[in-house]
Amino acid sequence: MNAAHSALLNDVRLYISQIGGLPVKVDVPGILFDANGNRVKLGTKGTADSLNCIKGRFVAVEVKTGAGKLSTIQRNFGRSVERAGGIFITARSVADVETRLRQEGLA
Numbered sequence: 001m002n003a004a005h006s007a008l009l010n011d012v013r014l015y016i017s018q019i020g021g022l023p024v025k026v027d028v029p030g031i032l033f034d035a036n037g038n039r040v041k042l043g044t045k046g047t048a049d050s051l052n053c054i055k056g057r058f059v060a061v062e063v064k065t066g067a068g069k070l071s072t073i074q075r076n077f078g079r080s081v082e083r084a085g086g087i088f089i090t091a092r093s094v095a096d097v098e099t100r101l102r103q104e105g106l107a
Contacts, residue, residue: 004065008091009049012061015094019107021054046073048081048088054106058086061097 001009013023032040048060060081062074070078070090078088089100101107 046077
């Protein structure tokens with residue numbers, strides 16, 4: 001994650017907080033070890049950068065900067081979110097998030 005990506009992600013999370021949403025920092029997928037030293041996998045590959053609850057709706061935001069594009073696994077995650085009734089946003093700016101959330105009646 002580069003500085004521009006981190007800055008945009010922080011701005012998106014701040015915006016979501018300001019409209020009353022609950023942003024959740026996501027640092028998965030990853031691996032932990034249980035008490036016996038066994039590896040335990042966490043998370044789902046392709047999970048969006050920010051998972052949020054806004055007025056009871058699940059909203060996943062994948063931040064992209066520069067020429068960054070969604071990977072196949074990220075597109076699949078987004079489709080899964082939408083099939084489950086959630087909202088998936090690819091954001092190159094906070095305005096992208098704001099526009100989509102207004103369309104959904106959440107901002």
